[in-house]
Amino acid sequence: MTTTQTFGELDHPSRLLMGPGPINVHPRVLRAMSVQLLGQFDPEFTGYMNETMALYRQVFQTQNRWTFLIDGTSRAAIEAALVSVLAPGDDVVVVNAGRFGLLLSEIAQRCDAKVTTVEGEWGKVVDPQAVEDAVKRVRPRLVACVHGDTSTTMAQPIAAIGEICQRYDALLYVDATATIGGMSTPVDAWRADIVTGGLQKCLGGPSGSGPITISDRAAEHINGRKHVEAGIATAGSVAGNGRRIASNYFDLAMIMDYWSDKRLNHHTEAASMLYAARECARVVLEEGLQARFARHAQAGAAVVAGVEAMGLSVYGDKAHKMTNVTAVVIPPGVDGDRVRARMRTDFEIEIGTAFGPLAGKVWRIGAMGVNARKHAVLTTLAALEAVLRGEGYGFTAGAGVDAALGVFS
Amino acid sequence: MTTTQTFGELDHPSRLLMGPGPINVHPRVLRAMSVQLLGQFDPEFTGYMNETMALYRQVFQTQNRWTFLIDGTSRAAIEAALVSVLAPGDDVVVVNAGRFGLLLSEIAQRCDAKVTTVEGEWGKVVDPQAVEDAVKRVRPRLVACVHGDTSTTMAQPIAAIGEICQRYDALLYVDATATIGGMSTPVDAWRADIVTGGLQKCLGGPSGSGPITISDRAAEHINGRKHVEAGIATAGSVAGNGRRIASNYFDLAMIMDYWSDKRLNHHTEAASMLYAARECARVVLEEGLQARFARHAQAGAAVVAGVEAMGLSVYGDKAHKMTNVTAVVIPPGVDGDRVRARMRTDFEIEIGTAFGPLAGKVWRIGAMGVNARKHAVLTTLAALEAVLRGEGYGFTAGAGVDAALGVFS
Structure with missing residues (x-):
């Protein structure tokens, strides 16, 4: 038989998470997850589902009826969007200038879609004209784009791409995992059809639930591919004529039925993660979207001012940099991994x-959610100063913290 | 813009969940979810991942190296198993005698596998000889089977099917969602190749994490289909020759790399759900598997004794009934939904x-996890007695509770 191995309670240092995510979870969200369950069809629980839909409409700045959660990480929500829209052979144009653009291509390829990529340079955003040229040539079913790609820290302007998609009658999918709740993601103003997020960055929750919003025209296309599973099909079940969606778990047509008044059983809703997602949205909306975006912008500006005052350079096109994460070029002669290790072991930060072409070349410093605040930024910069001094990197002691303090005052 | 809608804190009645799952979460598991996060590649966090693997090896009674979590509900784990094994055109034999057997067929069809079903009657288990006949004829890549199908409450004996699969060189997949942690699921003794579970039944956690275990021979087959995604591929990445797995999120080859010492980035691990899964396993193993199975068997026997003493009949073949859930035939003249509603509103139970052919015909009473205990069973029976009296159903008052008490003493 198997060896008996026992392990103790969760018992780890309190660590300040200033990377590109996951980040520290808001204490209210942690408490929400410790609330006892209800049955999945209890009226109180379906009430929470409806409230969660209403809350995320506000977070996504949309009127979309179909706004709910995918039970999985942010990557699960991306795959649900792509596999539910793309049938084999469908054309898709992917805007790609970073690791998460590559991920969209990769998932679309697994849908057996015909993938055309509009390639951009890492550290820059993609010219909308290049997107229009591709869309005009290919006339795709879908254009897929990342809003904020944490691998490069670039935030692609979406509205111009939304306008192109309207003009050429393509659906637009946007991955807003790394920006939702921290930078504005105005789904309706963008004219985006499907936008997905994750809790573990600016929303201040744990990974494991993927908010999604779907326009009526995208929902109509997806419902045209609906095939209700045999275990729950009834005489009244309506099936579409399109090619069946290749995944059961990510079949948005069935998931919409589950989140509708029909409450057609699909998965068993991950209740504790729904509690977390609901509380994340409540915290965000109580602060107010504009105040929250401003707080993230200020914290990001303070990180930039701080590292620049230490003589370090910020990677990429600063005109399009995400506010909530900053890539800092590792100076010559400094061992990037050793700096990160000392930040962790000496300061618990x-x-x-x-990733990829930037591996070993930059550090990524996030200031998101509950950590997009003065004390977190100042503490991180103070620690980085001390560690870099220890590594022999020369700069004016205190310059980073003072510059960041200046941004906050 | 969107209307502003605000909602209050989570604030619902404490309800005793005695259905087929989800059930009440163990208080220690609720507390584990309220623990603050770590970064996903922090040594403490990858340490927790390794501990979780070791804990679930013991829960699954297996030596399988590849024993970990899928970030999604139990249905996600099922789909990960099937889509990672089955390439289009592969033959699969599905043993089907309930709703969750149908689900296996449904998912396998979406993998474009050639599905042969061995159909059993609802309320009975399937004769292994029928499985052998199908396997001999089809010579499938995979046989897929549900251990405990909560739709019918039947527990299919698996060892005989495992022996057939060995003989005909087929892989065996078993869905143990509804039994793991409550009835014995001896993966190695079964000679099963992939077995998946869920937290929300006998393991006493919330839905949202799917434990999975994979034999070496199944892992070898799956790794033969490996294609590392472009965003993280390096010169040293090893790719297989088989047809690429149709899902990125459920690509077990990549997920195994993430859970291995390589720590090749895939999704961002759903840390709070990992904390929950880890604590579920700790609770289970501290009690001891045999003691836990006995406790579930006793609680189930008490439910059966109680309802029978009230003159009600238990649905299905009692020789193969799951211990942890009991289907009770709704007596003539009694409105099943009204009884359930009164149980909920008057007793918070x-x-x-x-589902399907049994809709409106049976109630399903679970006694699982923290609720597979005397007080939960007795309280449920006492409430059911009161409600049935109110509905005019005639029986000896107190008979149900007394009979159940007899089983516990």
């Missing part, structure tokens, strides 16, 4: 590493 | 309704 996490800053992020990087 | 939830019992379950039924």
Whole structure:
């Protein structure tokens, strides 16, 4: 038989998470997850589902009826969007200038869609004209784009792409995982059809629930592919004529039925994560979207001012930089991983590493959710100063913290 | 703009959940979810991941190296298993005698597999000889089977099917969502290749994390289909020759890389749900598997004794009934939905309704996890007695509770 192994209670240091996410969860959200369950069809629980829909309409700045949660991480919500829209052979144009643009291509390829990418340089945003050229040539079913790609820290302007999609009658999908709740993601003003998020960045929750919003025209397309599963089909079940969606778990047509008054059983809703998502939205809306975006912008500006005052450079096109995460170029002669390790072991602060072409070249410092605040930014900069001094990197002691303080005052 | 709508804190009655799941979460698991996060590659966090693997090996009674969590509900884990094994055109034999057997067929069809079903009558288990006949004829890549199907309350004996799969060199997948942690699910003794579960039944947690275990031979097959995504591929990435897995999120080859020492980034682990899953397993193993199975068996026997003493009949083949859930035939002249509503509104107790051919015909009463205990069973029976009296159903008052008490003493 198996060896008996026992482990103790969760018991780890309190760590300040200043990477690109996950970040520290708001204490109210932690408490919401410790609330006891209800049955999934209890009127109180379906009431919470409806409230969650109403809350996320406000977070997404949309009137979309179909605004709810996917039970999985932000990546699950992305896949639900793409697999529910794209049938094999459908054309999709993917705007790609970072790791998460690559992810959209990768998922679309697995849908057996015909993928055309509009490639941008890492550290810059993509010219809408290049997107229009591709859309005009391909006339795709869908254009897919990342709003804020944390791999490069660039925030792609979406409205211009939304306008192109309207003009060429393409659906627009936007991955707003890394910006929702921290930068404005005005779904209706963008004219985006499907937008997805995640809790673990600016919304200040844990990974594991993916908010999604779907326009009526996208819902109509998706419902045209509906095939109700045999276990719950009844004489009254309505099926579409389109090709069946390749995933059961991510079949948005069935998931919409579950979140509608029909309450047609699909999965068993992940109740504790719904409690978390609901509380994240309540915290965000009580603060107010504009105040929250301003707070993230200020904290991001303070990080930039601080690292620049230390003689470090910020990576990428600053005109289009995400407010909530900053990529800092690792100076010559400094071991980036050793700095991160000392930040963690000496100060219990996490800053992020990087992927692909930027691996070993930049640190990524996030200031998101509950950590997009003065004390978190100042403490992080003070720690970074001390560690860099220890590594022999020369700069004026105190300059980083003072510059950041200046932004806050 | 959107209308402003605000909602208050989570504030609902404390309800005893005695349906087929979800059930009340163990208080220790609720507390674990309120613990603050760590970064996903923090050594403490990857340590928790490794501990969770070791804990679930013991829960699954297996030596399988590849034992971890899928970030989604139990249905997500089922889909991950099927889509990672089955390429389009692969033959699969599905053992089907309930709603969740139908679900396996449904998901396998969406994988474009060739599905052969061995159909059993609802309320009975399937004869292994029928499975062998189908396997001999079809020579499938995979046999897929539900262990405990809550729609019928039947527990299919798995060992005989495991032996058939060995003999005909087929992989065996078992859905143990409704039994894991409550009835024995001896993965290695069954000779099952992939087994999945969920937290929300006998493990006493919330829905939203799906434990999975994978044999070496199944892992070898799945890794033969590996295609590392472009965003994280390096010169050293190893890709297989098989047809790429149709899902990115459910690509077990990539998820195994994430849970291995390589820590190749896939999703951002749903940390709070991992905390929950880890604590569920700790609670289960501290009690001891055999003691826990016995406790569920006793509680189930008490439910049966109680309802029978009230003159009600238990649905299905009692020789193969799951211990943790009991389907009770709704007597003539009694409105099943009204009884459930009164149980809820007068006693704050939830019992379950039924699906498909059993809709309106049976109630399903679960006694699982923290609720597989004397007080929960007795309280439920006392409430059911009172409600049935109110509905004019005739029986000896007190008979149900007394019979159940007899089982516990």
